[in-house]
Amino acid sequence: MRIGLALPQYGGFADPAAIVAVSKFAEASGFDSVWVGDRLLVASEPRGQYPGGQIPPGFAHFLDPLTVLTVAAGVTDRVRLGTNTLNALWQPPMLLARTVASLDQVSRGRLDVGIGLGWSPDEFEALGVPWPGRGARLEETLDVLETAWAPGPVEYVGERWTVPHARIDLKPRQTPRPPILLGGHAPATLERVGRRADGWLAGPLPIPALTGMWTTVERTAEKNDRDPSALRLVVRINPAVETDDVDPKLVPRRGSIAQLAGYAHDLETAGAHEVMFDLQLTTNNVDELIETAAELHTAITGQR
Template sequence: MLQFNIPLPFDHLAAGEEFLTMEAVRDVGAAIERAGFSACLVTDHPCPTGRWLDAGGHHAQDPFVMLSLVAAVTTRIRLQTGILVLPYRNPFIVARSIASLDRFSNGRVTIGMGAGYLKGEYRALGVDFEQRNVLMDEYLKALKLALSGEEFAFEGTGYQAFGNRIQPGPVQRPHPPLYVGGNARRAIRRAVELGDGWYPFFTVGGVSTTTTRTADITNEQDLAEALVYMCAHCEAVGRENPPVVAIGSIVKPGESWTPQMIVDRAGQFAEMGVVAAGMNIEGRTRAEWCDNAERFGQDVIAKLGTA
């Protein structure tokens, strides 16, 4: 059965304080667990440009702070970045955050990560935008070593670890699941060679592949072709079990939907080998958002669970 992930609403600044309090975190956490969602998702934009925000971009709370708050008020739902821009931060700082969160949440962390696409944000953070793919590969290798819980050594771009330790390590071994985001062939190869999962997303209805700098996946046929490429690369590099696939959203951008449409599409994706999909829930107020999340649980998740 396809599992559903839900983006958290704490970036909805237009609603004022509706989503910006600990009370909101408690209410949202309770609602999404009652609804039966598998994982909650946070994005990563620590310092976006005003130009991007004014053109339709969005703010994002600190991903590890937000997931830690949700972890404190929930017991079951997985805590997932969707996505973390890995080259923005030293990989050992990221490893420390992941290990702490996974330890104190009793092994509920999944890390979706990608190379990002906002040149202005890269510039503000002092990271070379043109080197983002090289850094992504390097940081992912460093991250996996640092999450081992053992002493490690690694020499990277402008940093060195000679006999360092990050303890306690995460609960999940050898590390929490690491999903590589992006539609490009390079992202798929990265997922096969370095990741536990692949995290694609649909690019229709206003998602610009020029600004996001990724390949188009506009429909199920595009996704199927990408899955064929992924399996072929697994064979080429000798990977026996392909990465799991969790798509960013089951609904294409701007697409209207009904519960039955989602149920039908969930079955189609599951047959393709997709294990999870995001589902964005709307709501102008916290109460409306929580009601809509729970209604989705009743109308879709519960039906799939009893199918």
């Protein structure tokens, strides 16, 4: 199982020097990947429920995810670069196709494109993007991306977008395209992963719930004549790291280094392909983030 780390991006960590420091640390210390998220604003009176409970105040200062990954790409050579998750519906898919293809070229083919539907109606309103019908909009967005990245001339006619017959010679470095991973836990998301994505971005669920949902993904893949073993399961954890052990029922949202490493080991046993940690909500500065990340990596790899 691979181990990933979220890059500094929001709140007090939204600093270019921090991105460079953590990117270099991750590469040198054996992490397999670095990841970014995507937030636009923190509404004073939110109309949507943040998946983790209360919206972290630091989300009001949030660096653009693909800009952060571009910085990381320039100071690393090995680690994969991922979005977990990118709100792809916030922009026209042809612009997104260009940006993603550019970043995949800049990173020499190290990009994983993790996409989510979002949870905040306020962000969609601020961008003039309809909140209803997000699933259908995502399906067409994926269609446009795949069209733009396919070899040869491009042409697309859909319900929301039309691309005239044209040359677009900028293509991703990876073939046939960068891996597309989808985030979320709704039945429609699991079905969509199995039907057309390369993997699932899951949250910190109890192992039985996680494996049950993953079985749904695998069965859907089989029904659509796809190889379930080719799909990836990536689990994101935003833990509160404690000095001492906590009630096991609180793990992995809270826990000691040993408990979090134990959960990661359970994930690996259950078939997860990657676990990634965002430590920006539980550390106070870059040095503490790096120290905590190093302890976690050592604890996880030491259990193998």
